[in-house]
Amino acid sequence: MIRLPAVAGRFYPNDPDELSHQVESFCIAPQGLLRRRAVACMVPHAGYRYSGHVAGAVYARLELPRRLLLIGPRHFPRGAAQAILSEGGWQTPLGVAAIDAALAADISRAYPALSEDTDAHATEHALEVQLPFLQQLAGEFSFVPIALGTVHYPALESLGHALADVIAAQTEPVLMIASSDMNHYEPDELTRRKDRIAIDRILALDAPGLYDAVRRESISMCGYGAAVTAITAARQLGARNAELVRYITSADVSGDRDQVVGYAGIIIE
Numbered sequence: 001m002i003r004l005p006a007v008a009g010r011f012y013p014n015d016p017d018e019l020s021h022q023v024e025s026f027c028i029a030p031q032g033l034l035r036r037r038a039v040a041c042m043v044p045h046a047g048y049r050y051s052g053h054v055a056g057a058v059y060a061r062l063e064l065p066r067r068l069l070l071i072g073p074r075h076f077p078r079g080a081a082q083a084i085l086s087e088g089g090w091q092t093p094l095g096v097a098a099i100d101a102a103l104a105a106d107i108s109r110a111y112p113a114l115s116e117d118t119d120a121h122a123t124e125h126a127l128e129v130q131l132p133f134l135q136q137l138a139g140e141f142s143f144v145p146i147a148l149g150t151v152h153y154p155a156l157e158s159l160g161h162a163l164a165d166v167i168a169a170q171t172e173p174v175l176m177i178a179s180s181d182m183n184h185y186e187p188d189e190l191t192r193r194k195d196r197i198a199i200d201r202i203l204a205l206d207a208p209g210l211y212d213a214v215r216r217e218s219i220s221m222c223g224y225g226a227a228v229t230a231i232t233a234a235r236q237l238g239a240r241n242a243e244l245v246r247y248i249t250s251a252d253v254s255g256d257r258d259q260v261v262g263y264a265g266i267i268i269e
Contacts, residue, residue, distance in 0.1 A: 001088035001118070007125040008093055011047045012132060016093040022048060023136045026056025035063040036269070039239040040176035040230045042202065044263035045072065045126040045223070050250050051181070051263040055133060057246040058265035064138035065173040067100055069107075069163065071226040072126030072179035074149035079120025081149040082113055082159065090128065090145070094135040100142035103166070103174065107144060111162035113155065120147045126179040126223060148225045153211050156225050160207070160232025167237060178230035180223025182262030188251040194219045195247070195262040202266055203242045207231040234268045242268045 013019040026048070029035070043058050044051035074083065086104035089096040108114055121127070127145045134141060150156065167174045182198065183191040198219050201210035207228045214224045221227075245267055249260040 002096060003088065003090045003121065005092050006123045006128060011125055011129050014093055019093050019132055020136060022052065023056065023132050026052045027060040027133065027137060029060035033061065035061060037063045037173065038175060038267050038269050039237050040178060040234045040268040042178045042180055042227055042230065042264065042266040043130065044181045044265065045129045045179045046181055046261060046263060048129070050253050050261070054246045054248060054263045054265040055130070058267060059133045059137055061245060061267060062175070064134065064141070065175050066141050067103060067170070067172055067174045068134065068141055068143040069103070069146070069174055069176045070127045070130055070143055070179065071146045071148065071176065071229055072124070073223040073226060074120050074124060074147040075126065075222065076123060077149070079147070080115035080117040082115060082155065083117035083120030083147045084108060084114040085118065085121055085145050086116055090131060092128070092131050092135065094132050097131050097135060098142045100144050103170070104144045106166045106169070107163065110166050111159055114146065120149065121145060130177060130179060148229070151225055153208070153228070156228045157207065157232050160229040161236060163229065164233040164236035167233065176230045176233060178223060178226040180221055180227050182221050182264055184220040184222070184261050185259045188249055188257035188260045191249055191260050191262050195264065198224070199244060199247065199264055199266070202227060202231065203244060205231050205235050205239060205242055205268065207235070231268070239268050242266055
């Protein structure tokens with residue numbers, strides 16, 4: 001089955017040439033910077049006008065492997081709370097990105113709570129908007145999409161441990177990509193303060209600390225579940241460092257500082 005794009009023409013251009021040029025413009029790394037291999041990263045998923053430069057700054061610094069694991073939130077209350085797709089591909093204006101059926105099968109065996117569910121992914125944009133970046137930069141690759149509607153910490157942690165077990169057993173590297181925007185629709189100053197609290201926990205690779213901070217401080221970080229899972233897996237896989245590559249709010253683009261959304265790009269090694 002081929003999943004058709006849900007947000008092409010809205011979150012990113014529908015024209016292949018325009019999309020390719022736009023992604024290329026977002027992914028300009030500093031001169032002389034060597035791409036590096038990471039265990040995981042966190043990138044935003046808003047319309048490219050707002051968050052494309054942040055996502056591009058992360059992807060431009062990474063050595064992207066041929067196998068990728070994309071984890072993001074389920075924004076809409078439809079489909080399973082922990083949803084995977086294990087076959088077919090996802091279409092964007094740049095072509096069809098193939099699902100890694102073998103990796104998906106390994107993950108489903110390791111964590112049976114994941115449901116094979118097209119409904120949870122059908123209109124979800126958080127993972128879709130990553131694919132044009134990967135198609136532009138990674139060349140031939142395959143991926144596994146996981147959408148999380150649960151905010152139950154034991155489930156997020158258990159999934160993280162299962163993903164780490166699966167990745168450790170692979171003969172090729174697998175990069176985990178967690179998709180999340182930061183605090184939503186509060187004044188710019190407050191959003192920056194809240195986001196700093198969450199970012200500090202991510203940089204400390206502190207999954208329970210991130211979970212607790214988001215809930216204690218009412219930080220409306222839509223993909224914190226994906227981040228908790230990715231951090232849990234990354235620590236088990238030996239990650240010890242994280243770098244904030246870029247942070248902005250929508251006010252830096254629109255000038256409106258009354259109701260903003262924050263965007264952070266982070267690399268975990």
